[in-house]
Amino acid sequence: MNSLANKNILLGVTGGIAAYKSAEIVRSLKKAGSSVRVVMTKSAEEFITPLTLQALSGNKVSSELLDPESELGMGHIELAKWADAILIAPATANTLAKLASGRGDDLLSSISLAFEGPISLAPAMNQAMWKDSRTEENIKKLINSKFQIYGPGSGEQACGDVGLGRMLEPDEIISSFSLLFEEGLLMNKSILISAGPTQEPIDPVRYITNKSSGKMGYSLAQASLEAGAKVTLISGPVNIEAPEGVHLVKIKTAEEMHEAVMHHIRNSDVFISSAAVADYKPESFSKEKIKKSNKDLDISIPMTENKDILKSAGEMENKPYLVGFAAETNDLIKNAKLKLSKKKLDLIVANDISNTEIGFDSDENEVTLINNEIELFIEKGPKKRVASKIIQYISEQLTS
Template sequence: MLEDKRILLIISGGIAAYKSLDLIRQLRKRGAWVTPVLTKSAEEFVTPLSVSALSEEKAYRDLFDLTDEAEMGHIQLSRSADLIVVAPATANLMAKMATGQADDLASTLLLATDTQVLVAPAMNVRMWEHPATQRNLQMLKRDGVAFVGPNEGDMACGEYGPGRMAEPAEIVTAIENQLAEGPLTGRRIIVTSGPTHEPIDPVRYIANRSSGAQGTAIARALSMLGAEVVFVTGPADEPRPEGAHVVEVETAKEMKDAVDAALPADAAIFAAAVADWHVDGASDSKIKKQDGKIPSLSFAENPDILASVSQSGKERPALVVGFAAETDDVIENATRKRVRKGCDWIVANDVSPETGIMGGRENAVVLISDAGAEHWPRMEKDAVARQLAERIAAALENN
């Protein structure tokens, strides 16, 4: 897929810059040509010589290089690539991109191009979560910039949380998705998956039996058709879909916040089994037995993510798809749900224990839309995902 593709790789300053060397190696192994550009701070972490040796190309560093600029080199560099990749992207470079600054070679290249840009952020968790960075992130997404990561984990500074640069293999998959000539190329799609866990106390929670298998398969199928996928998942054991931007949450409120942050999008697929209620006033300490007395729990309603997005006005995706897991009157209940929520489609299934669908590898769904109820045969969840992804691509084709 990457054979003879030209990648302009911008490396900015940060400890994660060392991963760019492996990224170059993996891209070259797949036949891609990599032209590296280093910011001044990037040279504190990787050398131009190592980058140049691995890429077998000159490493560009200076905006005012008279040899390069005699032919307006920064313009040529920015427009000769099939894709521009920024890995790692620091908070500083993201801020420059969002505000249109061009005070060095990297930022000038990014401003002087009409080529698709893929960004792999890497920074301290506090910097990533800062309102300014989140504001810049949303501005860049609205401008059509694609993102891979950041991931959650331990950081060089000793803190833990989101901010780690995506691994080189993840970035390669994201590059392949960006360059894929699939029907969803250039489309941004949100997929929710898995259960939510609503705490009772620090050691107990309310959940359901969702495995996340169907949502994961849908995210994977959409990525294979070229979509940029934001995958918002509750606690689930399924391997995360490669190439998707994964956001891990626990509660329904966290899932809603993650979905809101991922908007705008072309489509939103709500496959998660979100808990309808949470414990009102969950205990901060473990609830102990008290002479056989049964504790009394008070419940409050969780936010309705599907209805909220379906009725969100100008930010509403062109296609909103909900899921309905039912144990009886499947079509009737799902049809009413579609009208009540205001979504375009409902994917309904019978999850009665005897079906083996909840937590199993197969599914039998009914697609409910304005056209009525369409029964699909029972098949592997991967096959359901591929068929649904193709339908989504066809529906978005004219939008």
């Protein structure tokens, strides 16, 4: 069944050129079987008439915070209680700033504060407004709160500029939004995810590590939870909070990660190896801090290979659906395909880490999903959105 059927959707429309596309969004939501109520900002009314959205939604359009017609004169609370989810499309830079700072000076922002469910935002603005560091800060805050961000897309803009900032097309927005309700996708499935870097000790104060922030793995854990899965997250040392509801296992070395993965993998339907595990570790560990003054000491550090976690998983008899990450700086697709077959994986997520705007430590990513049948490019976006798409693909594979 269509996941949007019989849902109460509150569509927020704010004052940008893309407001004309909200008419198409209302139509698509209605077609999918949702009940739709539209809340417009004052500025939005300059771009599209409430009458159009009223006619399409079949409901009165609201914009006033003080609503004498609502039962208790508190339309914002009533609408917040009525909605199953809120979608704000287009979302202006101004509205994003208000939501990020928790302001409630009009009906839409007040509802957003009073609403306890998911709020999805489709930003739309001039490329310079999108690039502005304050907008960037606001987006980060929103992603870390109860908001999902769809897009924006890139291309020619109404003002003639070219760049990121265009609102995604209504069908793209609706397909991401409908995922919110497909919580059964991974229901009763156990997902094991490894994330973050490892630390390979040299002496009591030094270790070899890498730049992995764990953001991708943690986003995958969040997306799996949202899809209804039971999630175990085996994580190297990172500076981010694990999503509430995951079973978090903290490790430091590659050896500990190997042990933890092999222990939990037996009960898992899927193993996603997104951790950046050290291939090598120092051959020996100096119990005492290596001193600078010790001139006779050979300061080269002999290394030995760590056990390959994915290879061990691939050799299991009843192995789960195995997903690897190929973080490459060159020949991305070729190297990813090699890894896919060598490690007997079901899917590999190819990740170009030569581009510093994506990949390691960045909030955004752009990946290609590769198996023997497909090469599916997932365009650049917040790691949370990319993670949702990866989880959606994996769940489709499990059910097909």
